[in-house]
Amino acid sequence: MPVIEVTDLRKTYGGRAVVDGVSFAVEEGEIFGILGPNGAGKTTTVECIEGLRVPDAGRVRVTGLDPVADHARVARVLGAQLQESELQAKLTVREALELYASFYPDPLDWAPLAERLGLGEKLSARFGKLSGGQKQRLFIALALIGNPRIVVLDELTTGLDPRARRDTWELIEDVRAGGVTVLLVTHFMEEAQRLCDRIAVIDKGRVAALDSPAGLIRRSAGATVISFTPSAPVDDRDLNALPELASVEHRDGRITLAGTDETVNAVITLLARHRITAHQLRVVDATLDDAFLDLTDDRTKEATA
Numbered sequence: 001m002p003v004i005e006v007t008d009l010r011k012t013y014g015g016r017a018v019v020d021g022v023s024f025a026v027e028e029g030e031i032f033g034i035l036g037p038n039g040a041g042k043t044t045t046v047e048c049i050e051g052l053r054v055p056d057a058g059r060v061r062v063t064g065l066d067p068v069a070d071h072a073r074v075a076r077v078l079g080a081q082l083q084e085s086e087l088q089a090k091l092t093v094r095e096a097l098e099l100y101a102s103f104y105p106d107p108l109d110w111a112p113l114a115e116r117l118g119l120g121e122k123l124s125a126r127f128g129k130l131s132g133g134q135k136q137r138l139f140i141a142l143a144l145i146g147n148p149r150i151v152v153l154d155e156l157t158t159g160l161d162p163r164a165r166r167d168t169w170e171l172i173e174d175v176r177a178g179g180v181t182v183l184l185v186t187h188f189m190e191e192a193q194r195l196c197d198r199i200a201v202i203d204k205g206r207v208a209a210l211d212s213p214a215g216l217i218r219r220s221a222g223a224t225v226i227s228f229t230p231s232a233p234v235d236d237r238d239l240n241a242l243p244e245l246a247s248v249e250h251r252d253g254r255i256t257l258a259g260t261d262e263t264v265n266a267v268i269t270l271l272a273r274h275r276i277t278a279h280q281l282r283v284v285d286a287t288l289d290d291a292f293l294d295l296t297d298d299r300t301k302e303a304t305a
């Protein structure tokens with residue numbers, strides 16, 4: 001059963017549709033990612049789910065509740081990462097954790113949570129004196145302290161060093177293992193690929209694609225890339241006739257083709273037929289990075305169309 005349902009959501013600022021008919025559903029217990037370029041409308045979408053912005057049109061439901069009309073009840077099931085301005089500089093880490101724990105009927109024990117997030121040594125430090133990464137970790141702790149059914153994390157690991165980022169990923173996996181649904185807005189492909197069960201790619205206020213990370217990679221035009229230096233010239237007409245070919249590039253005597261496994265098999269057959277040897281042959285699978293660029297870059301779309 002979906003715990004978040006967004007149907008034809010629209011939000012306009014100054015006559016410009018920033019969210020332009022977004023629909024998706026997040027199932028209970030999944031880690032659902034929202035990925036998209038800067039200004040795509042991700043935060044606006046997520047803040048409509050949190051009840052912090054009022055949609056111009058469309059419907060949002062969180063565990064069946066309207067986040068605007070039922071704000072107090074939604075706040076009890078949905079934990080969200082705060083914005084920096086929402087905490088006073090003089091508050092200590094311990095005070096912030098105790099204060100936020102007091103808002104909820106069944107909060108988590110804050111001490112182990114702080115420890116898990118590497119804040120155990122910082123309990124007496126004032127918020128204003130924390131580093132960017134420490135503030136970030138405190139915001140994650142505060143999003144989880146109410147023991148929510150759903151947690152919304154926007155730019156979860158921005159500002160964290162690689163070690164802290166990996167620790168946070170493990171924490172999120174533990175949180176999900178405990179039955180919490182996670183909605184994650186991220187710019188980091190590695191993070192999305194590692195954590196998310198499904199991803200909605202949002203571009204210019206619309207859902208450009210919605211699939212598992214592997215599914216998005218498979219969908220991208222050049223899911224497999226083969227490159228080689230041929231021992232003799234290869235006719236461009238033969239290359240362009242290869243099945244499922246997405247692109248051909250010639251550089252310094254090297255040929256790079258993007259396509260699928262079928263393209264790879266066909267080019268090998270083609271070379272064998274002409275008795276051409278493929279020196280330094282490399283075959284690489286596309287990454288989520290490639291899929292993301294492919295799904296959100298107009299030039300690529302125009303080129304493949």
Ligand SMILES: Nc1ncnc2c1ncn2[C@@H]1O[C@H](COP(=O)(O)OP(=O)(O)OP(=O)(O)O)[C@@H](O)[C@H]1O
Nearest residue numbers: 013014018036037038039040041042043044045187
């Ligand atoms: N309150 C507002 N008033 C006017 N324009 C806004 C407002 N909030 C957002 N916008 C505009 O809406 C667009 C989408 O913003 P949003 O923050 O949702 O994008 P985003 O996908 O989260 O981007 P980023 O990855 O940069 O955080 C941007 O062009 C932004 O300038």
